[in-house]
Amino acid sequence: MTDFTSLFAAGVPSRAQALRGGVAYRLHRGKHMASHELWMTAVRAVAVYGLALLVIRIMGKRTVGNFTAFDLLVALMLGEVVDEIIYGEVPFVQGAVAILTIASAHYANSWLSYWGHGFDKLLEGTPTVVVRDGQLQRKGMRAERMNENEVRAELRLNDVDDLEEVRLAMVETDGQVSVLRQEWARTLQKWDLVPDAHPKSRPRT
């Protein structure tokens, strides 16, 4: 009884189904979707595209490139609103207000963390030390729920195999692990070879 036209129609009865079951069809707002509605869908899609572009440009580069968990959440939130605007289930203005409000809140958030030290820590958290001077820091690992294998994997991803080489490894607020090596384990630099190359010739240990 599967008729092909109903396969790709919306959950509301298609014309063919409607002829069979009259009432349900008449309850639906009208007939098959008018071509006018399809055009409006296209127009709304273009408008939403413009709006999304604007929002992303205003929120700045790091918002999406340098993802924190919260940035991701905001992006998901914006994505959720947008499809209903395109399909015309929510009036464009309403949807735009929702998007702009979320975007402004996110923008204000980044201003607060830029200005205030307290806010900085409150909104973004602080990095957690997991290795210090070659020693695993159990306290930090517990706080980040990382075991030794995971820590070592993160170090390997930073090209460090030997724990001894690590001066400081931290889980940063964006969830990535940064590794600072002991001075002796750092990559050889030009001025290590020709000390006078360095303007200040700082002593190296």
Next chain:
Amino acid sequence: MHPTHIAVRALAAFLFLLILLRLSGKRAVAQASPFDFVLALILGELVDKFLTARVEARQFLVAAGTLSLVHGFTSVASHASHAFARFVEGEPVVFQRGGVPIPAALRGERLSGGEVQEMLRHHGLDPTDADEVAEARLETSGHVSVTAQGWAREAQKSDAPRVRALRTRT
């Protein structure tokens, strides 16, 4: 709704999106700009309504197709015109030069001192090593690039003769 209907829809949507993605020429998430990412999110949401038959196939096709078309158009246009690319993607911002932060740039991107330090740490640099940085940039992709001062660049194979020369002198 019959489960097979959903299966057919899912398959159709899968193929359609696959075609769109192949046409867009993007291969990896890493290549994607922030905006690509948001568009992918939007497309995902559009599909969702189609799968569960809350919108008609035609409307989904039009919506997803239009978005992809417009996006394709902007990427072609930003290749053709620098001004347009600047408008769409913005420009890289140098926020630290020669170990000295540039306040105006930091304010513009709302980068706190803590965040700058974090970015340098991701490049294996302690705040005390900041003078090794020639220029630190926030690229339009949102990634941070760090170029080292000439003297602080990594040693290269071509430096070996100089080292050998020093050794023979002593």
